[in-house]
Amino acid sequence: MPILGPLATAGLLAGALICLFLVGAMPTALAVCIALFGALLWLMPTRAFWLGACFFGFGYAALHVASVQTSWLPSALEGKPLPVQGRVLDLPVQEDGRRSFLFLVAEDAETPGLRGKVIRLGWYGKPGESLPDVQAGSRWSFTVKLKRPHGLRNPGSLDAERNAFANRVVATGVVVGKRKRERIDAGAGINAMRDSLGLAIADIDHPAAKFIRALAVGDTRAIEDADWRILRANGLTHLIAISGSHVSMAAFLGLALGGLLWRLCPALGLLMPRKVAAPLCGALVAIGYTLLAGGEVPTVRTLLMMWCVVGALLLRRRLGLVTALSAAVIALVVVDPLNLLRPGFWLSFMGVAWLAWCLQGVKQNFVKEMLSAQGIATLGLLPLCVLFFGQTSWVAPLANIIAVPLWGLVIVPLSIAGVALNAISPPLAHASWWMAAGLFDMAWPVFVRMAQWPGAQIDIAEATPWAVALASIGALWLLMPRGVPLRLLSFGLWMPLIAPAVPRAEPDGLLVTFIDVGQGLSVLVQTRTHTMLYDAGPKGQVAYGRDEKSTAGFDAGEKVVVPALHALGVKSLNLMMLSHGDADHAGGAAAVDAAFHPNDIQAPHGTPLPHSAECQRGNRWTWDQVHFEVLAPVPNMPYAGNASSCVLKIISKYGSVLLTGDVEAAGEAGMIAHDRAALRADVVSMPHHGSNTSSTYPFVRAVAARYVVASSGYRNLFKHPRERVWRRWIDAGTQPVNTPASGAVGFAFTREGIEMRDERSRRRRVWDPMEGDGVNGGSGLSYGQRGSPIPPYPR
Known part of the structure; x- marks a missing residue:
């Protein structure tokens, strides 16, 4: 059936990808027409069926894009108390003082704009307050405050908005009010069963129980960040979350039980031959286990391929692995084309495709097959791993040789057996x-030690799609059969991926990047041969949304700043300067220090932060003809929080920068009195994120900047930047930029002048809910472009 073959699959994927990444939204009527035309051409017995699949994929994806975009929370409802009723969808994260979960709003909810929609909620308790348990599948009534899905946008960072779009999450927010929280029904359904099984596994009181929960029912809630770092360094994350191999093992157990049943009851052979019945039993067991595992893409892929084989057996048709894989791809895309936005989709299918292409028909012993499979998977999937995660692991093949047979053939069967036995005999x-x-x-200490090997995890600068494509061609060329000429030349195609061209300042120029860390500050400063980081972003209880607190464990240094530095090609830091000790500026310093080991760390006198030198007025140095000078605080000033902020002036041949930390009105006045001319700069960070306590009229006029950057959180609790401050900079002729609307903002000081570039304009995405909306300054324009209008005040 060519309409389900590789050519049709390639056309379908191409059409959907063109829509999702190049075209975006379009009128619904046009999308319907394109999809219908494509479907007819696809099903007709012509040679152009692949082109029909392409048109169908394009129009069908456009329909889903439009469906999600029209479902986004209206801007007018952001930040307002809204009553909702509905059901908890996933496995809730339950920690002291916090609950986090997906919530499906009921069709008869009081708020019409949210009926039948999925939202993500956080429930935060006050100190000493005991929150009730939230069980998966339970029904609740809440009062919530919501906002559109919003994530930090930086080079190399995970795209939270893409994940929300793929999961059709139309809003995020928090539960508010004490009186209007009511549980309507207890947990029910498959996720409630997963929740209870996960808790039952936790009752065995074993240190490794958290991993067995993940392997048995896909419950990864108890796995800590340190555990994930070890798994990533060993390339084992694909095994700890339920993968296709686990579903295959469950299906094998079902197949064995079905074969045994048919042997014990020969009369069943009159109804169906054992050679057909046994695989059918295995596929039925795989359905149950896939549901129990949460229905992630790798498990669904394996399930669909199994049912393609079973269907072929029932229809007495031959079906090859390639056709089964193609049919599974088509089925997943038809069910939901937004699956293409999930890294798991590409890693799962491409992994099977590489193995099928390289190992099909090869007969060798088990050890050689295992080694070949690991080598092929590592090499073939390396371009995708760099694209999605910006890193790879050279110890992954060795770690997988240990983990795959141990986990897949021993631990996973025991975990699945426990799930089956729990309904019969909990003690067993x-x-x-x-x-x-x-x-x-027993094996975990081996992986811990391997993760500590030098260079076990290799971080690679952000890759372009063209570099990934060239590296994939290089992998294909390298894995060709013996006898194909010039295979070693394929390594040249890998160079743009493993050694990409990274931004570098001109010999006497300067690069300055304001990293989007939410309600906090972190600025990367690069001269030709030196690099420094000014502040390291927030950690802990820092406000990110209106009436919303971040989780206590969130560390922007580890989750945002370090990945962004790696993506920008930073290998080391000559200096990390911490403006002051507040958590939104210095919270991520420990993570940055652990990752890059800066040569020096400067902080104000008296601050409790670990540092090797004091930051004080009069400090001066020069890197690559670029001059640095600290303008505040005065030497030996008693530490006073914001008032002690280090203010740094950077002067290059082509322009200057002023980094202000959280300096307030008194500090601004002191600098004006000491040396007003020294404050003049082309680019300035908005003091204290744009609060009313800073950016006084004399200071704004003294700086006379071309650009001012407010590093703040989307709809943050403090309402930064304040409207009067925003207008004050505009009235002075300064172009204001707000990181929630722009993402990371980069300034290049070159002989051609000052060039500004913001991340959201550099990478437009159909899943960006701020584009063209005007919310929080989100005009969708690059504010550095000539002729760009003054951005509106962030609402």
């Missing part, structure tokens, strides 16, 4: 889980 289930945890714990 606990014994099975205990054995699995014990075996896991």
